[in-house]
Amino acid sequence: MTDQPTAQRVTAPQAAPDAPVFSTAAVVASCVGFVLIGALQALYGPAIPAFREEFGLSPSAAGLGLSAHFIGGVAGVLLFDRLYGRLSNRQILGASYLLMAVGAAGFALAPNWPVGLAAALFAGLGFGGIDYGLNQLFAVGFGRRSTAMLNILNAHFGIGAILGPALIGAVGSEHYPAVFLGFAVANLPLLLCLRGVRDRAPEPGEAMKAEADGRSVLGRSLGSVLAVFVALYLLHVGIEAGVGGWEPTHLETVGYSAGVAATATSVYWLMMTLGRFLVAPIALRFSAQSIIMVSCAGMTVCLLLAAVPGLAPYAYAGVGLFIAPIFPTGLPWLNKAAPQARRAGALVIAASMVGGVVAGPALGKAIEWSGVRAVPLLLGVISALCLAATLWLIRTIRPAAPR
Template identity: 85%
Template sequence: MTEPTTRPPRTRAHAVADTPVFSPAAVVASCVGFVLIGALQALYGPAIPAFRREFGLTPSAAGLGLSAHFVGGVSGVLLFDRLYGRIGNRRILAASHLLMALGAAGFALAPNWPTALATALLAGLGFGGIDYGLNQLFAVGFGHRSTAMLNVLNAHFGIGAILGPALIGAVGAAHYPAVFLGFALANLPLLLCLKGVRDRAPQPAGAAGTPGGGPVLARSLASVLAVFVALYVLHVGIEAGVGGWEPTHLETVGYGAGAAATATSVYWLMMTVGRFLVAPLALRFSAQSLITVSCAGMTGCLLLAAVPGLAPYAYAGVGLFIAPIFPTGLPWLHRAAPRARRAGALVIAASMVGGVAAGPLLGKAIEGAGIRAVPLLLSAVSALCLAATLWLIHVTRTRPAVLVPGPGAPTGPRT
């Protein structure tokens, strides 16, 4: 007669591990939060004519509003990364929403341009905290569904980026203070849903058999992080480069201003659609496979964009292929380098830096090569993204090696 099997008693640690990171209401609130940060980032550009009239600004001075937002965003990512795991996820997200609301309201009511810039920096600080906090939690909080959920989350950023300018266009740039105030108020109800966010998120899975790439050896960690950062800087540079230069390129090769503007709107729309489309694919295919296809497709479409008759359609294809890279790369990074606690903050901050640096760097290259070379220049950058992806696949492939150094062994750089 066999003895009955007994199950080990459930401990408090087991109960915590089984607790979902997000309640259904918190998932919805997170998606709404990403609509709001997408709208905030996109509101500055259409409101520039009103800034210039109200404060008597030159074009370059007016452009500092978005620059202040991005500086605040990078600072918010790095600041809240320092707090992540120390004061609880709910407090981090609540502080971020409040900072963004205060900054947006302050920007709407600012009596002069220096005050407006300071409040844009404050709004950016909250923006960075939400961007980092939710991306970080979605990357580890849904198990094998994390990649799919990250694509859904970031697709809502695209919805906001489309709706923001449309709202400014509907009410008129002169009424931008009312839009910013409405945006600030829309943050406040989301605070009520934060009780559905677990205060302590699980650690990223680091098992060697984890799909999407195994942990890397300590001696490879710095190189892997550097290449991930490069991939994010380069692909966000392409994203911003196409968004900024597509209208000019299309007009140069013979399209009207209206057609060029419409084609650029379609490019941004396809980025949003692409993230929704890839969500079910992420449940069947590994992150590295999706990113490889994305980089290859993006490179091919940019080459086709050099053909004037195909350019508007090719740029739409670029939007479709580039869409999954940002959200799909984060779970891969967490699985490949689970010991690098700050890895997510590094690549998210790098993506913001890439968006800021793309304009002047690409502009300098265009001065020498000409407007018609825009898609070819961007295709060269896209080819570097593909090369970086292939290298990462090779290095993060599961290795039959000791992953944790023994006592006295070097542990590699702190990250």
């Protein structure tokens, strides 16, 4: 998969082969950017009571704010993937930050709900551009350290997702416009750090050549490999969202108080963030496929243990720890396995967003049939599918034949 199509390779100035993709300041700014997109995604939920009252919305209508954000995110991933053939990395990232800022400010100042939804869609477009753009550039920009750096980058998303609701809780949901405006302003200084981003990033095939681990995908298997990667991302993000959405209900159903259930869910998100920091040094010593295999196996065991009421809060924390590395670790593996499939990164990142959108309603339907107590078992089955997909990928991405 090529991060920069032919059109850009022709028009972009040639950088020295060993020129870094990011300066130190740009790496720090990218991590701050991920804190901001994590916070943005998490701001809508706690603000729902306030804009329900302001605009006279039903719960389902209020929930459309986050849906509009995710729809914009998927569109942003696909749109900015297309624009990488026409615009430089700096222009793509700059446009994404500006879209997030304008969308967040528009949501804060919206005079009515349709305008608010349009603003959330714009913010989502910028969110998708940053999510895709930085993940792709980190995946090819650090050589052997790419997996470690991706985990660190995505850990900052978790920090934002924790801080966003805490900020709304501290100031009160009725003051959500001020929080969204503050978020919009916080995006703007990051534009100054884009000078530290190299306009022509190395292509995945070029970046991985010196670091290759001697594995390749058979040509006839490429389509199947991409499909299984997409399925892995769709399913594991569905588990991530499913635990985050249904853990409190499940814990209350099996006898825990609402306070304990809420705290345990916060610990789950905290462990996911911590897990990405912890796996960064591990990624320097072990392969991406080994990390993902262990993660899927551990996640499956923890979900099965969560069906035991006395172990459930601790088991859910374990799920957060094991699921943490899958998203950021899979991207370098995909780039090594199929560097010729340029759009693969966009497909799997879009799939991850779709997984977050469909997880709630799909799991809700399954729970209507099986009951709330079956939540960890249902998610455990999905986790087992993730493990099966990972094992299939390991077998299919075969050692390259010696020359």
